[in-house]
Amino acid sequence: MAKSLKQLQQQRRNYLEELTGRDKRDKGLRIAASRKLFKMKLATADLHSHSKYSDGQSSVAENAARAKLVGVDLLFATDHGRITQKRDTAKLPNATWGEESHAGGFDMGLLQPKRAHKYSPNQSAADGFAQGRTLAPFVWAAHPVGFSPVNKVWFKRMFNGLCSIDDLAMEVLNGFNAMRSYFRTGIWGVRMMDALLCAGRSVTPVGVSDAHFLVEIGNSWTGVLAATKSPASIIKGLQEGRCFASEAPLLELRCNGKPMGSKLKPKRGSALKLRFRAADSFGLSSVRLISDGKVIKEVDAKGAQLVEDALTRKAAGKRTYFRLECTANDDLRAFSAPIYVNW
Numbered sequence: 001m002a003k004s005l006k007q008l009q010q011q012r013r014n015y016l017e018e019l020t021g022r023d024k025r026d027k028g029l030r031i032a033a034s035r036k037l038f039k040m041k042l043a044t045a046d047l048h049s050h051s052k053y054s055d056g057q058s059s060v061a062e063n064a065a066r067a068k069l070v071g072v073d074l075l076f077a078t079d080h081g082r083i084t085q086k087r088d089t090a091k092l093p094n095a096t097w098g099e100e101s102h103a104g105g106f107d108m109g110l111l112q113p114k115r116a117h118k119y120s121p122n123q124s125a126a127d128g129f130a131q132g133r134t135l136a137p138f139v140w141a142a143h144p145v146g147f148s149p150v151n152k153v154w155f156k157r158m159f160n161g162l163c164s165i166d167d168l169a170m171e172v173l174n175g176f177n178a179m180r181s182y183f184r185t186g187i188w189g190v191r192m193m194d195a196l197l198c199a200g201r202s203v204t205p206v207g208v209s210d211a212h213f214l215v216e217i218g219n220s221w222t223g224v225l226a227a228t229k230s231p232a233s234i235i236k237g238l239q240e241g242r243c244f245a246s247e248a249p250l251l252e253l254r255c256n257g258k259p260m261g262s263k264l265k266p267k268r269g270s271a272l273k274l275r276f277r278a279a280d281s282f283g284l285s286s287v288r289l290i291s292d293g294k295v296i297k298e299v300d301a302k303g304a305q306l307v308e309d310a311l312t313r314k315a316a317g318k319r320t321y322f323r324l325e326c327t328a329n330d331d332l333r334a335f336s337a338p339i340y341v342n343w
């Protein structure tokens with residue numbers, strides 16, 4: 001008898017699960033080894049995941065166990081339009097609640113909202129996100145550029161919508177239904193981030209799994225330079241932009257001693273001392289410093305596990321930003337939040 005679509009989908013998931021089970025365990029070990037090289041207080045968090053409370057295929061406990069295996073310290077269970085999953089996260093040391101809702105044509109993620117967000121279809125994106133912030137300490141646009149391929153008309157429409165949102169945070173890496181977050185959402189997500197930054201909008205990039213299936217957890221996540229791995233410490237780091245979106249490597253960028261997310265107003269002509277680090281125990285192939293949409297320094301890492309470098313620029317008195325990105329030997333990538341100058 002012919003298999004139903006549901007059976008075929010299940011078969012594919014089983015296959016992917018088997019194929020990547022070992023890969024995921026290896027990824028956990030890889031990130032643990034990278035942390036030792038990185039030598040900084042760091043928490044890794046998956047801000048976006050689904051469970052059986054909405055359209056996810058696994059329980060919150062199963063998702064949290066998988067997060068631990070792949071090197072993700074904290075899992076936010078962000079089921080659609082509800083926070084009842086909080087019952088389950090309360091029993092788990094490495095999980096907490098969030099929600100996925102909508103605002104003005106975008107999907108909106110909320111971390112620890114006090115109550116479930118009620119979607120109002122007639123609200124603008126700006127109003128919707130502002131309302132989300134009254135409920136939750138951190139909100140962001142989920143897969144704002146959609147899932148590639150993206151056309152110019154769509155990109156422009158999303159760009160205009162995102163421009164209207166103040167203090168925007170958005171996913172540049174989303175691991176849903178993909179083996180590689182970068183090729184699924186990252187190419188256009190990172191392009192959108194640079195377009196928004198060049199237009200003078202601040203953007204905090206985040207990475208998430210958006211897992212509906214267990215196999216997707218660990219595809220991408222957000223690294224936060226946080227004092228502890230508690231939800232409060234992670235949320236504070238996200239609010240301040242001390243973070244990077246990643247598929248595996250770890251990143252840190254400082255300007256005049258100030259971390260990612262900082263807004264600096266240097267004296268014209270004074271020195272901007274940029275220091276950056278990238279770590280991946282699997283080995284790095286390239287580390288790039290970007291300003292105003294252009295690579296201003298590229299380090300050929302030649303497989304090194306740790307890259308530390310610096311660059312000094314003269315403050316020009318105009319608005320500019322710096323961000324860091326890197327590629328590992330197996331092409332997994334990470335993208336830091338920017339440092340803003342004269343913003």
Ligand SMILES: [Zn+2]
Pocket residue numbers: 048050100142210
């Ligand atoms: Zn989702």
